[in-house]
Each structure stands twice: as structure tokens, then as C-alpha cells.
Amino acid sequence: MSSSCTVPAAVILVADAAPLLRCGLRHTLAQAFGTYEVREAATLPELLALAAGLPPTLVVVATGLPESPADPAELLATLRAAQPQAAVVMLADPAASSEAALLRLLRHNVGGLLLRTAPLAEVCATVEAVLQRGRCCSDYMLNLLHSHLRPRGSARPRAAAPFSARQLEVLRLVARDFSNEEIADYLCTSVRTVEYHRSQMLQKAGTRTTLGLVLFALRQGLLVADELPAPSAPAPLRAMARP
Numbered sequence: 001m002s003s004s005c006t007v008p009a010a011v012i013l014v015a016d017a018a019p020l021l022r023c024g025l026r027h028t029l030a031q032a033f034g035t036y037e038v039r040e041a042a043t044l045p046e047l048l049a050l051a052a053g054l055p056p057t058l059v060v061v062a063t064g065l066p067e068s069p070a071d072p073a074e075l076l077a078t079l080r081a082a083q084p085q086a087a088v089v090m091l092a093d094p095a096a097s098s099e100a101a102l103l104r105l106l107r108h109n110v111g112g113l114l115l116r117t118a119p120l121a122e123v124c125a126t127v128e129a130v131l132q133r134g135r136c137c138s139d140y141m142l143n144l145l146h147s148h149l150r151p152r153g154s155a156r157p158r159a160a161a162p163f164s165a166r167q168l169e170v171l172r173l174v175a176r177d178f179s180n181e182e183i184a185d186y187l188c189t190s191v192r193t194v195e196y197h198r199s200q201m202l203q204k205a206g207t208r209t210t211l212g213l214v215l216f217a218l219r220q221g222l223l224v225a226d227e228l229p230a231p232s233a234p235a236p237l238r239a240m241a242r243p
Helices: 019-032 044-053 072-082 099-107 120-133 139-149 165-175 180-187 191-205 210-219 235-241
Strands: 010-015 036-041 058-062 087-092 112-115
Touching: 010 019, 010 044, 019 036, 019 058, 019 120, 036 044, 044 058, 044 072, 058 072, 058 120, 072 087, 072 099, 087 099, 087 120, 099 112, 099 139, 112 120, 112 139, 139 210, 165 180, 165 191, 165 210, 180 191, 191 210
Parallel strands: 010 036, 010 058, 058 087, 087 112
Antiparallel strands: none
């Protein structure tokens, strides 16, 4: 006697109070990531109830979601307590959350952080990177860190680079969340060479994580968000762009 069971689809949950933004984002992500079931919620209780029935792979949630903690870091902690397996991308509204509150999200290793008004293509690129690697360092995150680390109105000169010219090239691509394979292809070198450069930079910076390396480079004036190369469009978006 045989029995069959339905394997649940991988799930992305979208949560925002604004129906137009929420529905538009759900529709866009459903098109870009066709193997995922995309559902939406308007409040934190609705999001948690939905997540309990459909354990998500990824949650895309706006700060200031109705009935959620005022501090975005507490919202992140609530989501992680309920669904520890899910990555979280947060959409920030600077008018509703202070810069200090948003910086706390970075210290709590949020998967991705974007402006709530970010273009849909940027949201999709961030979602793809987080789905693949668990984290994405967006331009907004880099600019937020850069603004925090460099006093306003000062033009701090760059420190002497502790990295070689080649390592700085690798660093700029690492900060844009390129994988080792993508960096090797971009720089026409081997993956093993890229791995060596990354390990050397981590050792010189005295850190074990990519975010720590980026923070070190920003503090030293070695990395500026405006200088970073723009990544190519992610595969789902390239597919959507074909006639």
C-alpha cells in the first residue's frame, strides 16, 4: 500500500502595512523566484500566524510594521525567535526609525537592509543574494556604516593601505557580495587565489567575518560605497527582461 504526501514549497513572506507596496512586492518576487510560494501579511500578528503555518525560507519585512516593536532590532529578534531558520531582509523607513536603530540591525546581523523606497530590481537582487548566501551588503548598508564611521563635515584622509592593490580589488567586490567564483571570473584569476586574498585580509583586519572586514576598511578610509562596481542583474531578473 503506497501513500503520497505533498512537499511544501519554499516560502517567502512579505510584510508591510501599505497594500500597494505589499502586493507589488509579492507579485514581483513571485515572478522573479518562481520556485517559491510568496505570501503577504499586513501586521506582525498576521505575519507570525502565517509563518507558523508556512515556515518561511525568507521574510521581507518593513520596519514599523503595525503591532510590532518600535525598535527594528526587537522586531528582528521576534522573527528569529519564532522562525530561527528564516533569513530576514528589512525595508527601512528613515522617517520612522533613527539611524542608531538601523545600525543596531547591522550589529544583529540582519540578512539584508534596504530603503523601503528601493527599486524593485534592487530588492530582487538583495533577496537572491540572501537566499544564496544568507546575507547581502547593499549600498544602503554601506552608506549607513560609512556615515556612522566618518564624522559629518570632515574629510578624513585615507590611511596607508594595509592591503595590496590586488587585495583592494578583491575587497571592493567582496563588499558588493560577489561570491569567490564571481570575483575570480571578474578578475581573471583562480578561486583559490581569491580565497587566499580573503583570508589574508581577514587576518590583517583582525576579524573573522566579511562584515567585520568591510567595517575595518570603512574605518581606514579604504572603501567608499560610491567607488564600488555595480553588480550585474541577478539571473531571475535577466530572465524576466527577455522579450
